[in-house]
Amino acid sequence: MADQVISGTDLTRLRELNSLTIVSALRDQPPATVTELAKLTGLSRPAVDVIAQGLVTGGWATVVEPDGSSVVGRPARRYRFRASAGHVIGVDVGAHKILAHLADLDGTVVQTARRPVAADADPGERLAALDQVLTTCLAEAGKTAQDIWAVTVGVTGPVDATGRTTLFTPLPGWQTVDVAAHLSDRFTCPIIVENDCKLAALAERWQGAARDADDIVFLLAGMRTGAGLIIDGVLRRGYGGAAGEIGALKAVRWLAAPSHLQSCPGVPTTVSPDDAAAWVFNAARDGNRDARTAVNRYVKDLAVGTAALVLALDPQIVVFGGGFSRSADLVLDPLRRELQKLCLRVPDVRASTLGADSVALGALRLALNEVDRRLFTVGLSAPPAAPRRE
Amino acid sequence: MADQVISGTDLTRLRELNSLTIVSALRDQPPATVTELAKLTGLSRPAVDVIAQGLVTGGWATVVEPDGSSVVGRPARRYRFRASAGHVIGVDVGAHKILAHLADLDGTVVQTARRPVAADADPGERLAALDQVLTTCLAEAGKTAQDIWAVTVGVTGPVDATGRTTLFTPLPGWQTVDVAAHLSDRFTCPIIVENDCKLAALAERWQGAARDADDIVFLLAGMRTGAGLIIDGVLRRGYGGAAGEIGALKAVRWLAAPSHLQSCPGVPTTVSPDDAAAWVFNAARDGNRDARTAVNRYVKDLAVGTAALVLALDPQIVVFGGGFSRSADLVLDPLRRELQKLCLRVPDVRASTLGADSVALGALRLALNEVDRRLFTVGLSAPPAAPRRE
Structure with a gap:
């Protein structure tokens, strides 16, 4: 068993794969030395040395020269992914x-x-x-x-x-x-x-409330309610791009849910329909009885469609996001209670940390x-x- | 750029990966020659030759000796995955x-x-x-x-x-x-x-009605209704193994669906509750008006939960399987019509070809x-x- 079983094509492919391995390692790291990159990737030091120099030439990496102030012996240069x-x-x-x-x-x-x-x-x-x-x-x-x-x-x-x-x-x-x-x-x-x-949904997994999860039902809740689904770590689009559109089914009550807020008694006529929900959430927070009833009715309806997604997909977490996530303090606890009644296994329910962005x-x-x-x-x-x- | 950038560890790993590539190719093929395997895998002929001999020694492949009857020149030996x-x-x-x-x-x-x-x-x-x-x-x-x-x-x-x-x-x-x-x-x-x-669901994608699809909602329909979900080609279990259990949600009506069959007027008292559904499907096929009404009510309820899964996941196909799939001739057309009313995009609806097995x-x-x-x-x-x- 010797090198002759490895063809030239295999070698070129291996070298390309090793270059990509180094780029991946650099992207996820502070600037790293050849020794550190060799340890991270399992590649040999000489291989990493050659590849890293090639990446600098190609514009993918920059060299961070050592400042030489505090180490014994010749300090090693570091490589940094060139994000710019x-x-x-x-x-x-x-x-x-x-x-x-x-x-x-x-x-x-x-x-x-x-x-x-x-x-x-x-x-x-x-x-x-x-x-x-x-x-x-x-x-x-x-x-x-x-x-x-x-x-x-x-x-x-x-x-x-x-x-x-x-x-x-x-x-x-x-x-x-x-x-x-x-x-x-x-x-x-x-x-x-x-x-x-x-x-x-992607954003919440990247930088928001769902960074630790691979199975996520994300709710974009506002005057309309939508959902984004991440399953086994991957955003799922569905065959025709229409995954998550469960709100279109009347039986799961998402279409009706926000109407409880819009039709809440006591909303001043000076408040526009677009701002009515915010007014109701604020009033509920202040103890207004009609507003609290409206919020509870909203959550009861929101929970039916959420339960349908939870039962269908059995996610690790549900993230309550969108414009209404500013009022997550009023929604999360009753939503959890409703899901407890409706689901076999209740996932962790969290508020979005990214809100409207x-x-x-x-x-x-x-x-x-x-x-x-x-x-x-x-x-x-x-x-x-x-x-x-x- | 020469071989010194490729370490010994890299070579061993590459050889192992190449062996697995050959095993995969053999599993999906009729017996193949070294030349054919080289073409299939992109590996060199000498590499395939060495690896194939190693697989025979290891018990993973057998040699099919050429019969030499009909070819010009020295016929090539073929390798076959040793399924036994x-x-x-x-x-x-x-x-x-x-x-x-x-x-x-x-x-x-x-x-x-x-x-x-x-x-x-x-x-x-x-x-x-x-x-x-x-x-x-x-x-x-x-x-x-x-x-x-x-x-x-x-x-x-x-x-x-x-x-x-x-x-x-x-x-x-x-x-x-x-x-x-x-x-x-x-x-x-x-x-x-x-x-x-x-x-x-796995079986239908392997050998049944869903061999051509990667996004599948499978219905196991009988006196209980369940679902199995294949998304992007992979069976999805959910975080706690409970994916597909949408039938537990009263609002989607799967719990009630089969009761229309069991409570159909005219089922003889000699028919056991377990056999009542089969009697109703047969009677509906023979034109019995009460039985047809019961089947239609069953399908209307079945469609609500199915629509919830279709809207949530946007699959390419829905497979109607389980014990009731014997009566798919009575179910598929009305189910399609109901889904047309309830869904944004209606997937292909098919009957299971594997039934109870x-x-x-x-x-x-x-x-x-x-x-x-x-x-x-x-x-x-x-x-x-x-x-x-x-």
């Missing part, structure tokens, strides 16, 4: 706002831009607001569209294979909008469109995933510059 | 029967044994029947327990991490039965306990998966004999 090699954008096209984050390859947000938009804005107005937010975000970060490696756009409603919300969306006239095509005039990088609940953050995460995916399929031989989208 | 290197058992511990299959590593069933059991049998009686079925199955196959590499036992109710149905099971007194511990007196190989709906077949599949898992984690260096269970 590229940037990504995540943007939430919501009913009431457009919110964009621009981040480096480590996911550190370097710029944010936000702009309100009317709930009844037509697609042209909403797209114009999106364009303005992106222009502001890029300009203030000192970047151009060519510096961006991936863009993810979060929208409301299930997103089909063409990146559109043809089945259903509450955004007026948005069913046929092809937002990826619209943005491809400006960006040459991959543009991904995804459902807001799914992105918010979760959709744009999840969009960032998905854009970073796309960069990683291209890296690990196209490989390191791809230039670290904006690739032409497929 | 080991065997597995899959057994369904049902309410009314115990059914066991014994198969080789290709999943070819070489022996089957079956025995009726009373629905109200206590755990001792049911375990005794299980023991007798296993004894018969082994004896008639000419095998001993030591020839078996993995056993899977299907039971009704969600199976927890200890292999028990502590949350709930309709089998009388079965909540605390540790069937794996019971069988470990006889078998030294891994023993897996799993929920019947999940196993039936699906649980035992899925148990076989899971036992084979366990053999593969050990193979690809413990590796080929593990002896192809019954390993001591973890």
Whole structure:
């Protein structure tokens, strides 16, 4: 048994895999020496040395020279993943706002831009607001569209294979909008469109309330209720992109749930319908009896659809997110009590820690995933510059 | 860039991975030549030659010598996966029967044994029947327990991490039965306990109605209704093993669904409650108006829970299986119509092609998966004999 059983093709493949192993190790680490990287990856020191130098040449890593102040003997140089090699954008096209984050390859947000938009804005107005937010975000970060490696756009409603919300969306006239095509005039990088609940679920697992879990039911709760599902550590879209849309089933009562808040007796006529729920939650917190009844009715209905998801999927945790998560103090305990009555096994129920920013953050995460995916399929031989989208 | 960047450890790992690649290729193929295996795996001919000879020595492959009758030049020898290197058992511990299959590593069933059991049998009686079925199955196959590499036992109710149905099971007194511990007196190989709906779902994807799909909602429909979920090609158990138990939620009406059949007017008093549903389906097929009404009511209720799973998961297909799948001709069309009303996107709805055998077949599949898992984690260096269970 000798080296002749290993072909040249095998060797090239092995070298490429080892390079990716080093990049992965660098991404998850503070700057590391060759010795540390060899220990982390199981590769030999000479192999790591050659590969790390290649990564510096290719723009994927930078050298951190030792300061030489406090160690005995010749201090070792360290390698750091070059997070600024590229940037990504995540943007939430919501009913009431457009919110964009621009981040480096480590996911550190370097710029944010936000702009309100009317709930009844037509697609042209909403797209114009999106364009303005992106222009502001890029300009203030000192970047151009060519510096961006991936863009993810979060929208409301299930997103089909063409990146559109043809089945259903509450955004007026948005069913046929092809937002990826619209943005491809400006960006040459991959543009991904995804459902807001799914992105918010990703964000909570990345930086929020669900960092320790692989099986998560995320609730995006507001005047509409939606769900994003992470199963065995992976966001699940469903065959046609419509996973999590259980709210469409009348029997599970999510459609009716927020109406208890809107129709609560005592809401002042000066409070807009959009703000009625916030008023009711505040009044309930102050002990208003009608408001408490309305909140309890809301939670009772919310619990039926939640129980359906819990019984179907048996998650480790349920995260209560979205606009209503500001009032999680009033919702979580009664929600747990209702689930106790309805479910075989009650998961941990937690409040979102990201609130209204979760959709744009999840969009960032998905854009970073796309960069990683291209890296690990196209490989390191791809230039670290904006690739032409497929 | 030369070979010195590849360490000895890397080479050993690569050789092991290449061996497993060849084993995988052989398992899915008719007997193949070295040239064919090289093409299939992307490995070099010399590498495949060395590895294949090693697999024959290790008992994982056999040589098929060429017959030399019809080819020009020296015919090439072929290698075949040695499916008879080991065997597995899959057994369904049902309410009314115990059914066991014994198969080789290709999943070819070489022996089957079956025995009726009373629905109200206590755990001792049911375990005794299980023991007798296993004894018969082994004896008639000419095998001993030591020839078996993995056993899977299907039971009704969600199976927890200890292999028990502590949350709930309709089998009388079965909540605390540790069937794996019971069988470990006889078998030294891994023993897996799993929920019947999940196993039936696996079986339909392996050999039944769902071979072409990765996103499957499987319905085990009978006097109880259960579900097994395959998402992105993998059977999902949920965090605590209780995925698919949506039937426990009153709002989705699965608990009530079969009562329409049992309470149908006109069922003769000579028909036992267990046989009432079959009588109603037959009468409906013959045009009996009350029976048709009962079937339609059954389907309407069945559709609510099915719609909840479809909306939650957005599967490619729904498979209608279990005992009632014999009457799929009466159920599928009205079920599709109801789903059309209730869902955003209606998946393909199909009848099970495996019927009542699906649980035992899925148990076989899971036992084979366990053999593969050990193979690809413990590796080929593990002896192809019954390993001591973890």
